[in-house]
Amino acid sequence: MNPLDKPFAQLALVLVTVLALPLFLKSGILATEILIFAMVVAACNLLLGYTGLLSFGQGIFFGIGTYVAGIFLTRWSVPVPLVLAGAAILGAATATLVGWLSIRRQGVYFVMLTLAFSQLFYFMAYTFSGVTGGDNGLLGVPRPAIGGNALDGPWSYYTYVAVCFVVIFALLVMVTQSTFGRTLLAIRENEGRAAAIGFPTKLFKIEAFAISGAVTALGGALHAMLIGVAPLSNIEYHTSELILIMTIIGGSSSLFGSVLGAGFYLLLADALSTIWPRWLLLLGLVLVAVALFLQGGLWGLVVRGYDLIFRRDRAPNTSAEEH
Amino acid sequence: MTDIALQTRGLGVKYGNFHALSEVDLQIRRNSVHSIIGPNGAGKTTLFHALTGRVRPSSGRIELDGRDITDTSDDDRVRLGIARSFQVTSLFPNLTLRENLRLAAQGRTPWQALAPWRRAEANAEALDIADGVIDRLALGKVTGRLAGELSHGQQRRLEVGMAMAARPRVILLDEPTSGMGIDDIEVMKDLIRDLGHDHTVLFIEHNMSIVMNISDVVTVMRLGRKLVEGPPAQVRDDPEVQRAYLGNMITGDIA
Numbered sequence: 001m002n003p004l005d006k007p008f009a010q011l012a013l014v015l016v017t018v019l020a021l022p023l024f025l026k027s028g029i030l031a032t033e034i035l036i037f038a039m040v041v042a043a044c045n046l047l048l049g050y051t052g053l054l055s056f057g058q059g060i061f062f063g064i065g066t067y068v069a070g071i072f073l074t075r076w077s078v079p080v081p082l083v084l085a086g087a088a089i090l091g092a093a094t095a096t097l098v099g100w101l102s103i104r105r106q107g108v109y110f111v112m113l114t115l116a117f118s119q120l121f122y123f124m125a126y127t128f129s130g131v132t133g134g135d136n137g138l139l140g141v142p143r144p145a146i147g148g149n150a151l152d153g154p155w156s157y158y159t160y161v162a163v164c165f166v167v168i169f170a171l172l173v174m175v176t177q178s179t180f181g182r183t184l185l186a187i188r189e190n191e192g193r194a195a196a197i198g199f200p201t202k203l204f205k206i207e208a209f210a211i212s213g214a215v216t217a218l219g220g221a222l223h224a225m226l227i228g229v230a231p232l233s234n235i236e237y238h239t240s241e242l243i244l245i246m247t248i249i250g251g252s253s254s255l256f257g258s259v260l261g262a263g264f265y266l267l268l269a270d271a272l273s274t275i276w277p278r279w280l281l282l283l284g285l286v287l288v289a290v291a292l293f294l295q296g297g298l299w300g301l302v303v304r305g306y307d308l309i310f311r312r313d314r315a316p317n318t319s320a321e322e323h
Numbered sequence: 324m325t326d327i328a329l330q331t332r333g334l335g336v337k338y339g340n341f342h343a344l345s346e347v348d349l350q351i352r353r354n355s356v357h358s359i360i361g362p363n364g365a366g367k368t369t370l371f372h373a374l375t376g377r378v379r380p381s382s383g384r385i386e387l388d389g390r391d392i393t394d395t396s397d398d399d400r401v402r403l404g405i406a407r408s409f410q411v412t413s414l415f416p417n418l419t420l421r422e423n424l425r426l427a428a429q430g431r432t433p434w435q436a437l438a439p440w441r442r443a444e445a446n447a448e449a450l451d452i453a454d455g456v457i458d459r460l461a462l463g464k465v466t467g468r469l470a471g472e473l474s475h476g477q478q479r480r481l482e483v484g485m486a487m488a489a490r491p492r493v494i495l496l497d498e499p500t501s502g503m504g505i506d507d508i509e510v511m512k513d514l515i516r517d518l519g520h521d522h523t524v525l526f527i528e529h530n531m532s533i534v535m536n537i538s539d540v541v542t543v544m545r546l547g548r549k550l551v552e553g554p555p556a557q558v559r560d561d562p563e564v565q566r567a568y569l570g571n572m573i574t575g576d577i578a
């Protein structure tokens with residue numbers, strides 16, 4: 001195992017990222033958005049990289065978190081920590097349902113089912129505009145307040161999100177290191193054998209969905225507070241696609257890869273959009289390049305670079321005991 | 324308790340319209356070594372699939388220690404004490420050898436593994452079992468190697484080890500020696516005989532010298548049905564068996 005994949009290395013990289021973003025970025029909004037998506041993409045990675053499930057349904061959970069924040073903060077002024085907890089719980093419950101129904105099929109049909117649910121939830125949000133605000137979304141979502149002061153400055157809210165992000169990331173690292181996470185890897189590697197040695201594999205997949213859904217919904221709630229709106233677009237199929245793309249760009253073999261994927265995508269999109277209005281086209285080219293030449297994603301590149309610089313002396317197969 | 328560990332009555336399995344297994348009645352005595360032989364396509368592996376719950380029987384029933392397990396799921400059967408190895412090696416290739424066995428040992432108590440805060444190392448028992456199997460299979464030199472990078476012989480031994488790590492009462496081995504070199508085959512033969520002391524062993528094997536030497540009972544299958552059953556010497560001399568094999572398969576002598 002590469003030393004960079006060790007849990008403490010991953011946490012250190014995350015801390016460095018959180019501290020470095022304010023130094024290098026002018027926009028606190030952009031920096032906050034990167035952290036929110038980094039969290040959400042890491043949750044998608046738990047499914048894709050660790051369990052081998054390509055879910056097109058992540059936007060559902062993100063959107064649900066967004067609406068929980070929108071509804072409970074604009075109508076009833078529920079305290080933010082309760083709203084975040086509620087978003088996570090509802091996200092987990094929805095993901096359990098979507099996961100439970102989708103994993104009944106495998107491969108392409110599984111992907112199709114998550115896609116279908118994604119459409120279903122979008123149209124539900126669109127139809128029940130009394131609750132969700134329909135096309136307009138829910139306006140005037142307030143930021144959290146600490147000691148009576150609303151975190152209206154971009155960097156003060158950044159700090160709030162950064163704390164949430166570090167905690168959630170640490171929890172996800174714990175999940176992947178646990179006996180649960182290691183069973184997920186076994187299921188990804190060889191589901192038939194995992195079942196043959198006694199693991200009820202469906203239950204493990206559903207739990208992975210639930211955790212992923214909880215984190216994604218939490219991210220959605222934080223996002224609504226960031227932009228002050230709970231928009232319909234957060235539950236659109238496009239959001240699912242975006243999360244998946246970031247996951248794949250970042251590389252699915254490590255959680256920190258997801259942070260790279262989210263950061264790379266959002267920074268590139270930000271830079272390109274100021275250069276050329278047709279920037280999505282350039283982004284498309286970048287994606288093609290990643291898919292063709294960078295199969296381990298950005299994280300794969302980092303690991304290869306690290307090995308080149310620090311581990312020249314070690315032949316690839318001499319990695320000794322890992323436990 | 325009865326003397327019969329595992330029993331089937333009228334067991335049948337269909338793949339579509341094809342009867343891969345029909346009306347199989349088996350009685351496997353406790354702590355015996357029972358081998359299943361028969362030409363390719365006889366339904367031996369299919370029988371294992373049905374016994375372990377990988378495929379649903381289309382008819383008949385299966386009993387473990389007198390308890391009906393016909394509708395029990397494959398992972399539940401592991402907890403009841405049935406474990407198997409596969410004819411085509413089926414490991415977790417990108418995990419280390421020790422991790423493969425740790426998982427197999429953990430599979431007996433999978434609910435523990437649902438707790439996402441519990442560390443794998445906290446289950447010292449599973450690690451001990453994994454290490455015990457490693458010792459018994461003499462794989463101590465390669466515990467940290469990825470399963471996919473092991474030699475064929477080592478992978479075959481690990482394949483059997485995966486079944487042992489579940490601490491089953493009934494262990495099913497599907498052609499454990501397939502593709503092995505002569506030295507490895509001898510080691511495997513001793514291991515199977517050894518397993519018979521404290522397990523009920525059911526194994527499929529094409530190597531007749533092993534079958535004839537270490538089995539208490541031999542069942543011959545053909546075209547999805549049980550053809551003959553009995554002690555090795557009796558089965559070897561049975562004219563029907565000779566015919567089924569066209570005389571060219573049973574070559575091993577009783578040592």
Ligand SMILES: Nc1ncnc2c1ncn2[C@@H]1O[C@H](COP(=O)(O)OP(=O)(O)OP(=O)(O)O)[C@@H](O)[C@H]1O
Nearest residue numbers: 338341343361362363364365366367368369370410
């Ligand atoms: N999944 C499947 N779908 C359809 N037919 C199958 C399937 N698996 C096996 N069969 C067929 O069922 C029959 C029995 O197969 P099985 O694998 O049980 O034989 P076997 O006795 O284990 O043979 P071998 O000695 O070659 O391993 C064969 O004719 C095979 O082609």
Ligand SMILES: [Mg+2]
Nearest residue numbers: 367368369410
């Ligand atoms: Mg077979």
